[in-house]
Amino acid sequence: MRVLYFAWVRERVGAGEEEVTPPGEVATVADLAAWLAGRSEGHAAAFAEPARLRAAVDQAFVPLDAPIAGAREVAIFPPVTGG
Amino acid sequence: MIRVRVSTEPIDLAAEMASIERGGAVATFTGLVRADVVEGQGSVATLELEHYPGATEAALERLAAEATARWSLSAASVVHRVGPMHPGERIVFVGTAAEHRAAALEACAYLIDRLKTHAPFWKKETVGGGTRWVDARGSDDAAAARWD
Numbered sequence: 001m002r003v004l005y006f007a008w009v010r011e012r013v014g015a016g017e018e019e020v021t022p023p024g025e026v027a028t029v030a031d032l033a034a035w036l037a038g039r040s041e042g043h044a045a046a047f048a049e050p051a052r053l054r055a056a057v058d059q060a061f062v063p064l065d066a067p068i069a070g071a072r073e074v075a076i077f078p079p080v081t082g083g
Numbered sequence: 084m085i086r087v088r089v090s091t092e093p094i095d096l097a098a099e100m101a102s103i104e105r106g107g108a109v110a111t112f113t114g115l116v117r118a119d120v121v122e123g124q125g126s127v128a129t130l131e132l133e134h135y136p137g138a139t140e141a142a143l144e145r146l147a148a149e150a151t152a153r154w155s156l157s158a159a160s161v162v163h164r165v166g167p168m169h170p171g172e173r174i175v176f177v178g179t180a181a182e183h184r185a186a187a188l189e190a191c192a193y194l195i196d197r198l199k200t201h202a203p204f205w206k207k208e209t210v211g212g213g214t215r216w217v218d219a220r221g222s223d224d225a226a227a228a229r230w231d
Contacts (some may be wrong), residue, residue, distance in 0.1 A: 007133055007205035008216045056203070059138040075135060075203075079219035082132070082163065082204025083114055083175050083195060 001068070003036070005046070006077035009053070012046035022068075029055040030064040033076060047076075054079055084158040085151060087143040089134060091166035094173040103158040103178040110187035111178040112195045118170035124211035131214075132165040132174065135203035139163075142202040146194055154190040156181050161194060163204065193230050200227040 004017045026035045037047040056075040068074055118126045147159040158180035179190040206217040
């Protein structure tokens with residue numbers, strides 16, 4: 001699965017995207033963030049506060065408890081600030 | 084007619100306005116980069132806009148389609164600039180056209196309110212030599228929610 005990061009999540013992780021294969025027990029976006037946090041110090045800093053994270057699965061915006069089964073692309077980012 | 088564009092190019096207001104002139108009423112909103120003052124650090128020197136390519140355009144098209152259906156618009160246009168820009172520059176343009184003014188004005192307000200909370204853009208400011216990501220504001224959530 002392709003994971004995309006934006007804004008300060010991207011900066012803390014140190015990459016805009018990566019290809020990952022989470023284990024089967026990683027069922028939701030929140031599970032994925034918690035699992036990704038173990039990859040590096042940067043990941044840990046990016047995903048330390050789940051309340052500050054938003055997500056999209058296959059480019060559709062979803063809550064963090066949304067399932068990721070079968071997803072090709074999961075994006076994790078801060079609350080949006082456009083306009 | 085629905086037009087959505089995300090671009091690093093400056094927004095040409097005359098061209099954007101002319102492109103949606105149809106029906107009896109046209110309403111537009113233009114957002115400019117503000118030179119906000121940050122306590123103890125001076126004012127914002129540059130603003131950098133990041134977005135989620137693909138998902139951004141899809142989100143804007145969905146919002147424009149919703150507005151078109153809800154207010155029977157003859158045209159809806161959303162143009163958002165990304166990349167680096169300076170105070171005073173245009174960051175976003177929203178234009179709506181309908182038979183009468185109420186529909187055009189309401190749809191225009193709807194589009195900018197929803198865009199701020201429903202489209203994947205992120206602002207980063209340069210202030211006093213340092214940079215910081217702009218935090219989302221609760222007042223924007225409230226403005227978007229009034230259209231539910």
